Amino acid sequence: MTTRMISGKTVQVNEEGFLLSPDEWTKEIAIEIAKEEGIPELTPAHWKVIEWCRQNATNGRSPTLRQITAGTGISTKEMFALFPKGPAKKVAHIAGLGKPEGCV
Amino acid sequence: MKKLLILGAGTAGTMVANHLSRRLEDDWKITLVDQHETHHYQPGFLFIPFGIYGKRDVIKPQRDFVPPGVEFIVSPIEVIEPERNRVRLTKEGRYLDYDFVVIATGAHIRPDQTPGLAEHEWHKSIHDFYTLEGALALARHLRAWPGGRLVVNVVDNPIKCPVAPLEFLMLADWFFRERGMRDRVELIYATPLSGAFTKPIAAKHLGSLLEEKGIQVVPDFLIERVAPDAKKIVSYDEQEVEYDLLVSVPLNMGDEVIARSGLGDSLNYVAVDKHTFVSPTHPNMFALGDAAALPTSKAGSVAHFAVECFAENFVRYADGLEMLHKFDGHANCFIESGFGKGLLIDFNYDVEPLPGRYPLPGIGPFTLLQESEANHWGKLMFRWMYWHLLLKGKELPLPALMSMAGKWQNN
Structure with missing residues (x-):
């Protein structure tokens, strides 16, 4: 466990840079992490997904991609266009939620 | 009443x-x-x-x-x-x-949720092992299979028994070696997750296991469809993985x-x-x-x-009284790793699988996050316990809530 400074705020992150506490998240942090993930600008479509994920996170875990597409009406193809290569993981990272993971 | x-x-x-x-x-x-x-x-x-x-x-x-x-x-x-x-x-x-x-x-399992999966090649060149019929059909297929590219693909999570796809691959490595045909079989694991092991401590202890067994991992592979005639799986971002035999873990x-x-x-x-x-x-x-x-x-x-x-x-x-027990998400799973060995993981909502020893009076201890023969026998013995004790609600020497006893905390 380490801390890092993102957009002028010190937050706790894991080894891969995922926020440990969703409560420490801000929109400014999201913009900064999105840039690191190769998304230069967050459009309204990006924000729709990010906000839906934050509202529907259970116990700090991001919803699965299937839940996101069902909940937002955004197709899986569009999700890959918005958040290329592993959209579920990227959204979780940007939205300050836990990384999608298995049991080991 | x-x-x-x-x-x-x-x-x-x-x-x-x-x-x-x-x-x-x-x-x-x-x-x-x-x-x-x-x-x-x-x-x-x-x-x-x-x-x-x-x-x-x-x-x-x-x-x-x-x-x-x-x-x-x-x-x-x-x-x-x-x-x-x-x-x-x-x-x-x-x-x-x-x-x-x-x-x-x-x-x-819902193979109907992935285009191409449960069509004319289902239980021919495409199989599952999450149903009795599927497992039996795959057994028949493997008995006569000449070798080639065997791809295990998890459609999406969550799935029942999340370690089963890895166990299947490790047992396949053992199975084909025993039959003297391992050199004619490629084993590939296409997973929607970022790797075979995603928890940091398990990844550190088990990360090399698949490599040692010659199992290739294709991470971040989210399947969109199967092309059953071209014998390939295609992801949403147009990655393709070819197979001779596809063992699918369909959407649950x-x-x-x-x-x-x-x-x-x-x-x-x-x-x-x-x-x-x-x-x-x-x-x-x-x-x-x-x-x-x-x-x-x-x-x-x-x-x-x-x-x-x-x-x-x-x-x-x-009776209108307060509930005293709070479930902690405890799971305890033997993982077959082939060649008569197995691993054991024990974790809950808050504690990821840790290495160490799992104490069990009379039989244990079992090694956590580490291969041993005892773990393999533990897994086989469990079938008897399931039928004779567990389903009938009889007492088992396993605590319902996770214990830190035996676990190593400096990893």
Whole structure:
């Protein structure tokens, strides 16, 4: 466990840079992490997904991609266009939620 | 007469019937409903493709596990009507009223949810091992298979027994080596996750295991469709993986009755409190086992530990008292790694799998996150425990809540 400074705020992150506490998240942090993930600008479509994920996170875990597409009406193809290569993981990272993971 | 209705006679439902028939007084009537007459030992399916277990090892009549005094009805369930405290069965349109209902209708594979998967090549060059029929068909196929590219693909998470795809690959490595044909087989694991191991400590201890066994991992692979004639799987971002034999772990979903009753999320899982299993919308409704939307693994061990917490709580809850036990998401899983060895993982909502020793009086200790022969024998012995002790609700020397005893904390 380490801390890092993102957009002028010190937050706790894991080894891969995922926020440990969703409560420490801000929109400014999201913009900064999105840039690191190769998304230069967050459009309204990006924000729709990010906000839906934050509202529907259970116990700090991001919803699965299937839940996101069902909940937002955004197709899986569009999700890959918005958040290329592993959209579920990227959204979780940007939205300050836990990384999608298995049991080991 | 107070009525408890249990929907589904899998691991969770059968255990609830047994635990509560002993704990509840005579003024209770317990009814158990399932659409099947037979009970499947699902953890045994993994061994069937490799000829280690056969059909008779994993199937018994459900009535052997229904305790005296519990009514067992064989019928599909049409709909749950929580506003009216009743359930309608498909058989004869019969209604069952309840004071309390336990939903334990499980999770099932849904190959129909991926285009190309369950079409003309299903159970020919495309197989599953999460159903008895699928595991038996794959066993027949493997007996005559000349070799080639064997791809194991997980469609999406969550799945039942999340380590089973890895176990399948490690057993396949052993199986083909034993048959002297490992050099003619490529083993590939295409997973939607970022790797085979995603928890930091497990990844550190087990990361090299697949490489040593010659199993390739294709990470971040989210399948969109199968091209059954071209024999390849295609992801949403146009990655392609070719196969000669595809072993698919199709999308898992809760039962359709959950969707018909308007009680589930987008995958038909029922939202409940993760410590007590009470529905947030209906205080006389619980969901246990794979049917519940819980942030822990869908596994028999979770159902087992959850039911033990639930059974003690329920007797108090029905009397209007506070529930004392809080389930912690405890799971305990043997992982077959081939060549007569296995691993053991033990974790809960908050503690990821750690290395160390798992104490078990008389038999253990078992090695955690490390291969040993004892773990393999533990896994095989568990089938006997399942049929003779676990389902019948008898005492097992395994604590329901996770313990840190034996675990190493400086990793």
